[in-house]
Amino acid sequence: MVGDLCLSPATSDGTYGGPVMVDGDASSLHAPATNDRRCIDPRAGLQAMLDVLAADGYRVIGPVVRNGVIAYDDLTTEAEMPVGCSVEQSPGRWRLHHGTDSSRFSWTPGADSWKRFVFPARQEVLRIRRTDGSWTTTGPTPPDRPLALIGARDCEVRALSILDRVLLEPDHPDNHYADRRAGTFVVAVACGEPSATCWCTSIGGGPDPIEGFDLKITEISAGSGTAHRLLVEAATTRGRELLQRVPSVAATDADTAEAEAIMARSAAMMPARLPASELPELLAGTAQHPHWDAVAQRCLSCGNCTSVCPTCFCSTFSDHTPLGTDEAVREQSWASCFQLEHSHLGGRAVRGTTAARYRQWLTHKLQTWPEQFGTLGCVGCGRCTTWCPAGIDIVDEAIALTGGTR
Secondary structure (H helix, E strand, O other), rough: OEEEEEEOOOOOOOEOOOOOEEEEOOOOOOOOOEEEEEEEOOOOOHHHHHHHHHHOEEEEEEEEEEEEEEEEEEEEEEEEHOOEEEEEEOOOOOEEEEEOOOOOOOOOOOOOOOHHHHHOOEEEEEEEEEEEEEEEOOOOOOOOOOOEEEEEEHHHHHHHHHHHHHHHHOOOHHHHHHHHHHEEEEEEEEOOOOOOOOHHOOOOOOOOOOOOEEEEEEEEOOOOOOOOEEEEEEEHHHHHHHHOOOOOOOOOOOHHHHHHHHHHHHHHHHOOOOOOOHHHHHHHHOOOHHHHHHHHHHOOOOOOOHHHOOOOOOOOEEEEOOOOOEEEEEEEEEEEEEOOOHHHHEEEEEHHHHHHHHHHHHHHHHHHHHHHHHOOOOOOHHHHHHHOOOOOOOOHHHHHOOOOOO
């Protein structure tokens, strides 16, 4: 039985740890626990994990290859997950490559993110019916199963924590988000093959997830002469209990050392590009910087960056009456600060130019979120750069605005 969600206290650096469970499962999403390390088979072990989660009543979501990209969808078998896949990413470019090795997690995420499962792009929030000369209102039915997310990278786990901080804000919580997020079981995966647009190490993250998960997978020896296996670490009580039900063997010191070497190599591939803690101060006072106009010459105001961002939360509401019914429906859908009507106020758009809209987006992510929510609004996943049709790199633009060098 899942409980309600609340926010964990702020940490020493002013950020928030995300949701914890109360009045429900005693093992929280961030419960401190002594890590257990086991090794499982990349095929049979993964399948057993999926089976146990499904048997426990979870809706299991994980990576699949669809239409040439990595997407997230319902999983029933491990055979639906990518095998031997790698990804090429650069500004304005994402390409999936199929190899011959047996690796399971050598890819980096595509445009899809876990956000759409807890905060859908479009959702009904209210339905009004005329009945017997009066009105009745109903809300959507809460999910019948909690989610189990398979293969979440550190940037994605941190993105969920940021959404928790925003959408579960105590004074004005989003109850629909809370219903979907409650009881989520997270199987994180260490990132052994970062892409050229990844920059999580500059913004408080890294290839190795630290918190916000129940189990963590590190893939070791894929494609090498030694046995291919997945090192699984339990970080919560419920994670440990699930791992005990999956066929596994105890991890050796050599397994741990190999995993640590993979993480060190991965982190070295992502040298720091921006001083995250200094960004709010560095970007202050840049509202009239001429570089905003330079960016606007390239920006299409298409909103791709906000659509693929795992932390953007802006939304709008619309009401409509289906023909032939006595009902009215209110829907909530994603909105973008690149839409002209997004800043409509007093009969006009306050941010009427592309330069003003791009400035709003970048400074909100990297400058003003800490004051609002106690954390930056970016996790360094690189999606906005990869999926920008003009190839605009948020890091390069921030460097140009703050007078830094790459």
